[in-house]
Amino acid sequence: MAFTGVGSTSNQSWALFKEQVDYKIIKALQPKIIYPTLCKVYPANGPVVDYNTTDSWLQPGKVSESGEFESGALDYERQYASIKEIGVAPRIPVNWIKDAKWDVVNEHVEAIGFGIARYLNSDVLSSIDTFITGGDVDGRTYTALSSHIVTPTALWSATSSDIVRDIAAGITALSADDAGDGKKYLILHPDAMNYIYIDPLFLKYINSGKNELLDRGIYPTPYGVDILVTTQADPLAALLVNVDLANIKYYERESLVIEIEKSARSKNIDIVASIRYALACGRPKGIVKIAAILE
Numbered sequence: 001m002a003f004t005g006v007g008s009t010s011n012q013s014w015a016l017f018k019e020q021v022d023y024k025i026i027k028a029l030q031p032k033i034i035y036p037t038l039c040k041v042y043p044a045n046g047p048v049v050d051y052n053t054t055d056s057w058l059q060p061g062k063v064s065e066s067g068e069f070e071s072g073a074l075d076y077e078r079q080y081a082s083i084k085e086i087g088v089a090p091r092i093p094v095n096w097i098k099d100a101k102w103d104v105v106n107e108h109v110e111a112i113g114f115g116i117a118r119y120l121n122s123d124v125l126s127s128i129d130t131f132i133t134g135g136d137v138d139g140r141t142y143t144a145l146s147s148h149i150v151t152p153t154a155l156w157s158a159t160s161s162d163i164v165r166d167i168a169a170g171i172t173a174l175s176a177d178d179a180g181d182g183k184k185y186l187i188l189h190p191d192a193m194n195y196i197y198i199d200p201l202f203l204k205y206i207n208s209g210k211n212e213l214l215d216r217g218i219y220p221t222p223y224g225v226d227i228l229v230t231t232q233a234d235p236l237a238a239l240l241v242n243v244d245l246a247n248i249k250y251y252e253r254e255s256l257v258i259e260i261e262k263s264a265r266s267k268n269i270d271i272v273a274s275i276r277y278a279l280a281c282g283r284p285k286g287i288v289k290i291a292a293i294l295e
Contacts (some may be wrong), residue, residue: 033117034230035124038185044278047083048139049251052076053282079280082139086119087274088112094267105269111144112273116256119233122174124279125187126247128239138278144272146289148173156195156293163195163202170240170288171223177285182244184225189235192293194226212284236289246286251278 035041042049056075062070089109099102127137134144150169153162167186174180188196196202225240233239241248253276261270281287 005108026039034121035230035250037228038124038128038187038241039248039279041250041252044253044276045249047253049079049081049278049280051079051249051280051282052156053079054155055283055285062096063276071262079140081249081251081278081280083251083275083276083278084138085254085276086116087272088115089270089272090271092271094262096271097269104228108271112271116273116275118232119148119206119274124250125230125234125239127279128187128241128281129237129289131246131248131281132287132289138280140280142281142284145284147176148285150288150290152290152293155295156192156199157295161195161199163199166238166290166293167225167240168223168289170238173288174240174242174286179242179245179283179286182242182286184240184242185228186225187230187233187239187241189229189233190229190231191235192238193229193234195294196227236292237295238293240288240290242286244286245283247282249280251280253277 020227054074055077060070061070090112092104092108126267131142132145132148134142136142141238150166150173152166154160156163156166170186171180171184174184254274256273257274259270259272261272262268
């Protein structure tokens with residue numbers, strides 16, 4: 001797509017240019033982001049979001065014919081998440097746009113979309129890791145859950161590896177905290193996924209040793225677990241996320257905002273793209289990390 005009319009003073013041409021830029025950035029961003037798959041999206045009405053978490057249960061009891069039901073209440077804890085802003089603002093000289101033999105604007109626009117998508121994915125995945133390994137995410141401190149960090153049978157690159165058993169161990173850790181049922185994703189880096197492609201036990205479990213589905217990009221669902229592959233994942237570990245019960249929250253203060261400024265004095269165009277959001281987790285016990293699968 002070639003952008004025309006950049007140097008023109010026509011309001012109509014400038015409006016069309018901005019519309020094309022908006023469309024291209026959003027088109028490059030949307031298919032690549034993973035937070036809608038792993039998180040529940042909520043609106044944020046201010047710079048700090050407050051929310052409640054609970055890990056308590058209501059326990060019914062047997063009542064005699066003339067007895068009374070026991071009182072019960074859930075214990076809630078107030079938590080807070082601070083909104084952050086990320087963005088990028090490349091400056092493109094108008095003469096570059098006029099003189100270049102390639103579409104300079106289109107190249108920058110797509111790079112903005114892909115760049116924001118990569119940042120969001122990395123932030124979401126590193127935050128999920130912190131939810132169980134412990135640390136700070138957007139203003140809240142999480143305590144490490146050592147029972148949800150699983151050690152694999154062996155490195156997945158070793159001949160003694162047992163990938164199916166490692167996944168089963170992760171599900172067992174979830175089930176021990178009543179988080180085994182629900183939609184689950186195994187998040188892998190392509191380097192780790194490479195060993196699933198060729199693991200004989202895994203292939204036998206899936207389709208009697210045939211890998212036609214994998215060749216066509218259709219990944220298996222061992223024990224009902226879907227596989228999500230992204231280069232933003234940790235290449236040395238795997239994350240197992242129960243998206244129904246982990247209650248990972250994406251608080252959106254401002255969706256993608258795009259501003260385009262043209263300076264007649266300096267003959268530059270600034271394309272400013274930004275987004276404001278925060279991440280939080282209502283129940284980290286819905287997450288398991290399979291650590292040290294590669295080295």
